Amino acid sequence: MGALVPLTRPGWAEAGRHLLAGLELAVHEVNDTGGMAGRPLELVVRDTAADPRRAAAAVDELARLGVAALAGEYHSVVARAAAARADALGLPFLCSSAVLDALTEQPTEWVARIAPAQSHGWQVYADFLLGAGHSRIAVAAEPSVYWASGARILRDYLAPRGGTVIELDVRALDPEALCDALVDQRASALLLLVGHPEPAVPLVKSVRHDQRLAGIMIGAPAGQPEFAEWAGLLGSDGAGIPFLRYLPESLGPHGIRVEAALRERLAEAPSFVAFEGYDTVTVLAEVLRSHDGDRARTAESWARVAVDGTRGQIRFSRTPGISVWQWAWAPVQVVDRDPAEPDRFRILHTG
Numbered sequence: 001m002g003a004l005v006p007l008t009r010p011g012w013a014e015a016g017r018h019l020l021a022g023l024e025l026a027v028h029e030v031n032d033t034g035g036m037a038g039r040p041l042e043l044v045v046r047d048t049a050a051d052p053r054r055a056a057a058a059v060d061e062l063a064r065l066g067v068a069a070l071a072g073e074y075h076s077v078v079a080r081a082a083a084a085r086a087d088a089l090g091l092p093f094l095c096s097s098a099v100l101d102a103l104t105e106q107p108t109e110w111v112a113r114i115a116p117a118q119s120h121g122w123q124v125y126a127d128f129l130l131g132a133g134h135s136r137i138a139v140a141a142e143p144s145v146y147w148a149s150g151a152r153i154l155r156d157y158l159a160p161r162g163g164t165v166i167e168l169d170v171r172a173l174d175p176e177a178l179c180d181a182l183v184d185q186r187a188s189a190l191l192l193l194v195g196h197p198e199p200a201v202p203l204v205k206s207v208r209h210d211q212r213l214a215g216i217m218i219g220a221p222a223g224q225p226e227f228a229e230w231a232g233l234l235g236s237d238g239a240g241i242p243f244l245r246y247l248p249e250s251l252g253p254h255g256i257r258v259e260a261a262l263r264e265r266l267a268e269a270p271s272f273v274a275f276e277g278y279d280t281v282t283v284l285a286e287v288l289r290s291h292d293g294d295r296a297r298t299a300e301s302w303a304r305v306a307v308d309g310t311r312g313q314i315r316f317s318r319t320p321g322i323s324v325w326q327w328a329w330a331p332v333q334v335v336d337r338d339p340a341e342p343d344r345f346r347i348l349h350t351g
Contacts, residue, residue, distance in 0.1 A: 001027070001041060001042065001043055001044065001067055001068060001069055001070070001071055001281070001284060001288075002044050002046065002058075002059075002062035002065075002067040002069070002070045002071070003020070003023050003043050003044065003045045003046070003070070003071050003072045004046055004048050004055055004058060004059070004070060004071075004072040004073040004078075004079075004082055005019050005020045005023070005045060005046070005047060005048065005072050005073070005074070006047065006048050006049055006050050006073075006074050006075055006078070007020070007045075007047040007049070008047055008049045009049070009050075010049065010050050010051075010195075011047075011048060011049045011050035011051075011074075011075065011078075012050065012074060012075070012195075012196065014227045014228070014229050015074045015097070015227065015271070015273050016047075016074060017266070018227070018266065018270060018271045018273040018274040018277070019072060019074055019096060019097060019273050019274065019276065019277040020045065020072075020277065021262055021265050021266050021270070021274050021277065022096075022262065022270070022273070022274040022275060022276060022277025022278035022279075022280070022281075023043060023045075023071060023072060023096075023277040023278070023280065023281050024043060024265070025258070025261055025262060025265055025277075025278055026277070026278045026279075026280070026281030026282050026285070027041050027042075027043045027281055030281065030282075030285045036285070036288060036289055036293070037289065037292070041281075041285060041288075043071075043281075044062060044065060044067060046058035046061070046062065048073060048075070048078050048082075050075045050077075050078055051078065052077055052078050052080070052081035052082075053081070055073065055078045055079075055081050055082045055085075056081045056082065056084070056085045058082070059082050059085035059086055059089065059091065059093075060085060060089070062091075063089045063091050067091070068092070068288055068293035068294075068295060068298065069091070069092040069093065069094065069284050069287075069288060069295070069298055070082065070086055070091060070092065070093040070094070071093075071094050071096060071277075071280045071281060071284055072095075072096050072097075072277065072280065073095055073096060073097065073098055074096070074097040074098065074273065075098060075146075076098040076099055076100035076103075076118070076145075076146045077100070077144065077145055077146055078098070079095050079097075079098030079100070079103060080098070080100060080102070080103055080104070080145075082095075083095065083103045083104050083108070083111045083324065084104060084105070086110055086111060087104055087108045087110045087111060090110060090295060090296065090299075091110065091295060092110055092111075092112075092284075092287075092295055092298040092299045093110060093111045093112075094111075094112050094113070094114065094280050094283060094284050095111065095112070095113040095114065095115065095280075095324070096114050096115065096273075096276040096277050096279075096280040097114075097115050097273055097276050097277075098113070098115060099115050099116060099117055099118040099121060100117075100118055100145065100146055100149060101117045101118055101119050101149065101321060101322055101323075102149075102323060103322075103323060103324050104323045104324060105323070106323060107318075107323045107324075108323060108324060109299050109300065109302075109325075110299045111323075111324040111325065112302045112316050112324055112325035112326070112327075113322075113324050113325070113326050113327065114276050114279055114280050114283070114309075114314070114327055114330065115246060115276060115327075115330060116246060116327075116328070116329045116330050116332060117319070117321075117322050117326060118146075118149055118150060118153060119153050119321065120328075120329055120332070121221070121244050121246070121332050122150055122153045122154060122157075122221055122244070123153065123157050123351075124244070124332045124334065124349070124350075124351030125154075125219070125221045125242075125244055125334055126153075126154055126157045126158050126163070127349065127351060128242065128334040128348060128349035128351075129158070129163070129189060129219070130158070130161055130162075130163060131349065132217070132348075133188070134163075134188045134189040134217060135158075135162055135163045135164065135188070136163075136164050136166070136185070136186060136187050136188050136189075137154070137158065137163060137164065137165050137166065137187060137188070137189045137190075137191060138165075138166045138167075138168055138181070138182055138185055138187035138189070138190045138191070139151050139154065139165060139166070139167050139168065139190075139191045139193050140168050140170050140173075140178060140190060140191070140192055140193060140194055140203060141167055141168065141169065141170065141193040141194065142170055142171070142193065142194045142195060142199075143169075143171065146222075147193040147194070150193055150221065150222070151165065151167055151193060154191070166185050166187060168181055168182075170194055170199055170203070175199075175202050175203050175205075175206035175207075176206060178203065178206070178207075179206055179207060179210045179212070179213060182207070182213055182216060183212050183213065187216065188215070188216060188217065189216065189217040189218075189219055190207060190216055190217070190218050190219070191218075191219045191220070191221060192204070192218065192219070192220045192222075192224065192241075193221075193222070196224040196229075196230065197229070197233055200220070200224055201233050201234060204218060204234055204237055204238065204241070205234070205237055208237045209237075217240075217242070218240075218241045219241060219242045219243070220241050220242070220243045221243060221244050222243070222244070223243045223244055223245060223272075224243065225238055225241050225243050225336065225337055226243060226245055226271045226272065226273070227271060228268055228269075231337060231342050231343065235342070236339065236342060238337060238342065239336065239337040239338060239339040239342045240336050240337065240338075240339045241336055241337070242334050242335065242336045242348055242349075243334070243335065243336065244332065244333070244334060245271075245272045245332075245333050245335050245345075246272045246275075246276065246311070246330045246331060246332060246333070247272045247275065247311060247331060247333060248311055248312065248331040249331075249333070249347060249350060251310065251311070254308060254309075254310055255275070255310040255311060258275070258278055258310045259275075259310075262274045262275075262278070275309075275310045275311060276330075278309075278310055279307075279309040279310055279311065279314060282307055282309060283305060283307045283309070283314055286305070286307050287301050287305060302316040302325035303316065303317070303325070311330055311331055312330070312331065314327050315327065331350070332350065332351045333347050333348075333349070333350050333351075334347075334348045334349040334350075334351075335347050335348060336348060
């Protein structure tokens with residue numbers, strides 16, 4: 001099984017480490033229970049470093065090496081490049097974490113996804129904003145297909161419900177100028193549609209320490225505050241910033257057991273990304289066992305999958321507007337780090 005993971009900069013290496021921990025734990029457990037018809041399952045890992053061209057080249061290499069299927073990837077733009085190559089080569093790809101709706105240009109039989117589509121998760125986040133009384137919302141955005149898609153989802157969902165989205169280009173505004181713009185626009189919330197740690201960390205620090213913006217809510221729908229590095233870099237400034245995570249309110253027995261194993265492997269609390277990695281291998285192993293690693297038969301079987309994952313039963317379907325086979329849906333929460341105890345997460349909204 002090939003695995004695509006961002007392990008070095010400019011990729012989000014901390015997310016990649018959690019994703020890989022989940023993938024590796026599930027492979028270890030598959031092999032402990034007899035492997036694939038008595039043969040061990042091998043994970044062949046390639047670092048994408050958030051580079052779409054590097055990911056596409058890795059897919060080509062892994063296909064030549066004879067992998068039965070692909071798993072993983074965190075960054076949406078990178079996953080899109082990988083999915084296009086997998087589709088062209090006829091290589092099954094189960095995407096773990098990337099959420100961009102248009103993962104492929106055209107509907108494909110070769111690609112499926114564990115993570116919820118961006119349109120679903122970000123609409124849940126928009127509902128949270130409205131429920132919290134925010135109708136005038138600024139987004140600090142970098143140029144990217146992913147960030148542009150997120151801004152569009154928010155704008156299209158909020159506008160009919162009385163909300164306004166004000167887009168601020170972080171290329172044109174330094175942190176001080178962005179604070180001035182927030183005051184001028186009378187925004188009650190600022191959403192960070194930017195990379196981590198730069199420019200997210202300096203933006204948060206500037207807003208937090210500007211007395212004119214004491215009442216503004218900072219949000220990060222893409223999940224930047226999920227990881228320990230966020231708290232390490234920002235301390236108390238990084239708390240109270242709502243973000244999306246894909247976990248249920250409480251895990252069942254299977255999820256609790258996997259959480260403990262992931263915690264031991266990572267030497268810290270596992271993120272939802274680690275669970276996505278684990279569930280990806282669990283699904284692929286079940287499918288590959290049934291079809292002895294045959295690529296075409298694997299791709300034909302998405303509609304028949306019914307696997308108990310760490311966060312619920314996983315089934316794939318064709319979802320309107322989504323070009324790949326989709327688990328609809330993984331559980332979605334809006335959470336933040338508790339200002340009184342930044343290592344503890346508070347569930348603010350579920351959808």
